[in-house]
Amino acid sequence: MNKKIIEIEDLVKRYPMGEAEFTALKRINLTFEKGEFAGFVGPSGSGKTTILNIIGSLDTPTEGRVSVEGEDVSHLSEKASARLRKEHIGFIFQSFNLLPVYTVFENVELSLLLLKQSAAARKKAVTQALEWVGLQDMARKKPPQLSGGESQRVAIARAIVKRPNIVLADEPTANLDAENAHIIMRTMQRLNEELKTTFIFATHDEKVMQYLKRKIHLLDGYVDKDEILESNTVES
Amino acid sequence: MIKFIFKGLIRDKSRSLLPILVIMIGVFLTVGMTGYIRGFIEDFVDQNARLQTGHVNVVTKAWAENESMMPLDLALLGVDTLLTELQTDFPGYRWSPRIRFGGMLDVPDENGESKKQGPVMGMAVDLLSGNTDEIDRLNLKTALASGHIPREPDEVMIGEELAKKLELKPGDKVTFIGSTMDGSLTFQNLVVSGTIRYGVRQMDNVVMLLDLRQARSILDMEDGATEILGYSKQGVYSDEEAGKVRDAFNAKWSGSEDDFVPVMRRLRDEPTLGYYFTYINSFSGMMIFILILIMSIVLWNAGLLGGLRRYNEFGIRLAMGEEKGHVYKMLLYEALFTGIIGSVVGTAFGVAFTLFLQYKGIDISGMIQGGTMIMPNVIRAKFSPDLLSIGFIPGVIAMLIGNMLSGIAIFKRETAKLIKELEI
Ligand SMILES: Nc1ncnc2c1ncn2[C@@H]1O[C@H](COP(=O)(O)OP(=O)(O)OP(=O)(O)O)[C@@H](O)[C@H]1O
Numbered sequence: 209m210n211k212k213i214i215e216i217e218d219l220v221k222r223y224p225m226g227e228a229e230f231t232a233l234k235r236i237n238l239t240f241e242k243g244e245f246a247g248f249v250g251p252s253g254s255g256k257t258t259i260l261n262i263i264g265s266l267d268t269p270t271e272g273r274v275s276v277e278g279e280d281v282s283h284l285s286e287k288a289s290a291r292l293r294k295e296h297i298g299f300i301f302q303s304f305n306l307l308p309v310y311t312v313f314e315n316v317e318l319s320l321l322l323l324k325q326s327a328a329a330r331k332k333a334v335t336q337a338l339e340w341v342g343l344q345d346m347a348r349k350k351p352p353q354l355s356g357g358e359s360q361r362v363a364i365a366r367a368i369v370k371r372p373n374i375v376l377a378d379e380p381t382a383n384l385d386a387e388n389a390h391i392i393m394r395t396m397q398r399l400n401e402e403l404k405t406t407f408i409f410a411t412h413d414e415k416v417m418q419y420l421k422r423k424i425h426l427l428d429g430y431v432d433k434d435e436i437l438e439s440n441t442v443e444s
Numbered sequence: 445m446i447k448f449i450f451k452g453l454i455r456d457k458s459r460s461l462l463p464i465l466v467i468m469i470g471v472f473l474t475v476g477m478t479g480y481i482r483g484f485i486e487d488f489v490d491q492n493a494r495l496q497t498g499h500v501n502v503v504t505k506a507w508a509e510n511e512s513m514m515p516l517d518l519a520l521l522g523v524d525t526l527l528t529e530l531q532t533d534f535p536g537y538r539w540s541p542r543i544r545f546g547g548m549l550d551v552p553d554e555n556g557e558s559k560k561q562g563p564v565m566g567m568a569v570d571l572l573s574g575n576t577d578e579i580d581r582l583n584l585k586t587a588l589a590s591g592h593i594p595r596e597p598d599e600v601m602i603g604e605e606l607a608k609k610l611e612l613k614p615g616d617k618v619t620f621i622g623s624t625m626d627g628s629l630t631f632q633n634l635v636v637s638g639t640i641r642y643g644v645r646q647m648d649n650v651v652m653l654l655d656l657r658q659a660r661s662i663l664d665m666e667d668g669a670t671e672i673l674g675y676s677k678q679g680v681y682s683d684e685e686a687g688k689v690r691d692a693f694n695a696k697w698s699g700s701e702d703d704f705v706p707v708m709r710r711l712r713d714e715p716t717l718g719y720y721f722t723y724i725n726s727f728s729g730m731m732i733f734i735l736i737l738i739m740s741i742v743l744w745n746a747g748l749l750g751g752l753r754r755y756n757e758f759g760i761r762l763a764m765g766e767e768k769g770h771v772y773k774m775l776l777y778e779a780l781f782t783g784i785i786g787s788v789v790g791t792a793f794g795v796a797f798t799l800f801l802q803y804k805g806i807d808i809s810g811m812i813q814g815g816t817m818i819m820p821n822v823i824r825a826k827f828s829p830d831l832l833s834i835g836f837i838p839g840v841i842a843m844l845i846g847n848m849l850s851g852i853a854i855f856k857r858e859t860a861k862l863i864k865e866l867e868i
């Protein structure tokens with residue numbers, strides 16, 4: 209458990225703001241090892257989403273070096289960053305973001321289609337992913353027929369179906385009630401343990417924080433505190 | 445992946461049905477209107493050719509220069525020889541000599557005193573030779589409003605409006621007053637055998653139709669005619685073919701300096717007709733262009749709206765590692781697919797409409813009240829194979845352009861921004 213999967217060196221992110229610039233991330237230095245269950249926590253506007261998006265190569269650093277799976281994401285072409293996301297990174301969003309015209313099965317299947325897997329392989333993987341999140345009976349439903357908790361579980365299945373090394377989850381519980389938030393977190397915790405998938409969260413939800421094994425406190429774009437909480441295992 | 449996209453396309457009606465309908469209507473209008481215009485031109489040309497100009501016509505050079513005055517003294521002579529020559533040189537055409545001339549009609553009362561008078565335009569064609577095709581060519585049987593077609597040399601038919609104005613009915617006696625070819629006054633007693641109606645002021649209000657031989661004797665122009673009209677035996681006017689015939693004929697006579705040398709002109713050389721031709725052709729071209737433009741704008745906006753609604757989908761696909769270019773390509777595939785379906789259906793409806801007009805027609809005689817041009821009474825369309833592509837290709841292109849424009853607006857933005865907007 210000591211292979212470095214993400215290395216962040218002197219990361220600075222500035223956004224242009226009219227004439228001036230706004231610095232959202234100020235010299236961040238961090239590393240993540242494979243299999244971590246970590247999260248960025250901190251008040252609104254502290255830079256959680258920004259750093260998550262840079263790790264996920266949806267956004268680029270202004271300065272510094274960020275390498276994911278050994279690839280320097282600061283200099284990736286659009287094609288290469290798409291490939292990195294396609295092969296290694298799963299995303300879970302706050303608002304589920306399932307595609308309403310497709311069935312649960314098809315929503316989960318999409319990332320495998322992008323990987324050009326065969327129909328048989330896709331069927332097997334999707335069925336298994338839906339079993340992991342306990343939704344094997346809902347494969348033929350469409351998202352509008354699902355509850356919030358179920359929707360987010362589909363989103364988790366969609367993120368992990370391709371067995372990515374890293375799952376990035378931005379406020380995954382923000383739209384869920386407490387009970388569903390716990391179900392979601394326990395599901396991800398189990399996947400982290402069984403599949404050794406690295407999970408990185410961005411959250412200010414206490415319910416999420418209870419599960420984290422590492423809490424990185426961001427404050428105004430700085431790392432305020434980097435807590436390792438190996439003991440933080442929640443009753444499952 | 446394509447299958448995945450099409451599943452979405454078919455399930456999301458606002459993505460498929462709406463653009464298909466827009467394209468369908470646009471293509472239908474393009475095809476239908478074009479067919480209609482084509483049919484209109486063809487009918488228009490046909491009727492003008494029958495009544496007035498022929499597909500080609502031969503007159504003297506001097507007459508051609510003074511045509512509006514209908515100068516009888518400049519008419520063709522030696523018509524029989526010229527006719528034989530034309531028939532040998534251009535066997536693909538039928539030739540009909542005619543005389544157009546001006547004059548007055550005088551209607552006498554019981555005492556032989558002049559009761560009413562009015563100007564007429566005499567139109568002399570072969571009616572009585574026994575093997576004439578002019579009766580069919582002029583559609584006299586259809587145009588006949590009352591009475592019968594002349595059977596005797598002194599029988600004439602007159603336009604129905606003219607008959608009303610002069611209070612004439614079949615069987616009435618009239619006197620024609622005019623001048624002969626060499627300018628002396630001439631009188632001729634004639635009998636109205638019937639009236640004709642073409643729905644065209646130029647015919648109905650002034651025309652007096654009589655037999656060619658009778659006219660020659662009244663006007664003292666033995667073996668003469670103001671014009672010899674030529675009709676392609678194929679029945680259809682072709683600009684190109686008529687032009688070849690004209691050039692061949694004129695080349696033969698090009699050496700002569702004589703004012704009375706015969707010259708040939710094709711239908712389109714008639715100034716008003718030529719103008720209409722050009723006008724209508726550019727009009728239909730412009731209409732197609734405008735339709736494409738409108739369709740593109742509508743689809744662009746529909747695409748933009750659809751794109752906004754699908755922000756979410758595009759953002760997710762990007763986050764999952766689909767390349768921007770691929771998302772864009774898929775969007776264009778969708779456009780191609782809906783464009784083709786809409787265009788196929790629109791073309792089918794347009795062609796059906798055209799064929800309906802071609803075989804059934806719509807009678808508009810009530811709508812045109814005496815224009816100066818010779819216009820057909822029944823609207824007909826004309827199918828030609830290019831109608832299959834004339835709307836189809838623009839339909840597909842409009843759909844592609846509309847989606848390209850809306851797609852560009854979306855994909856110009858950075859991935860990060862798209863994702864951010866998605867998050868809200
Ligand atoms: N595109 C942008 N242009 C300018 N400023 C931006 C942009 N994106 C983010 N910011 C700013 O950067 C800072 C960090 O934003 P970020 O979204 O990372 O915060 P966050 O910690 O995720 O907050 P929240 O908990 O509300 O989601 C904020 O002050 C935000 O206003």
Ligand SMILES: [Mg+2]
Pocket residue numbers: 256257258378410
């Ligand atoms: Mg955030």
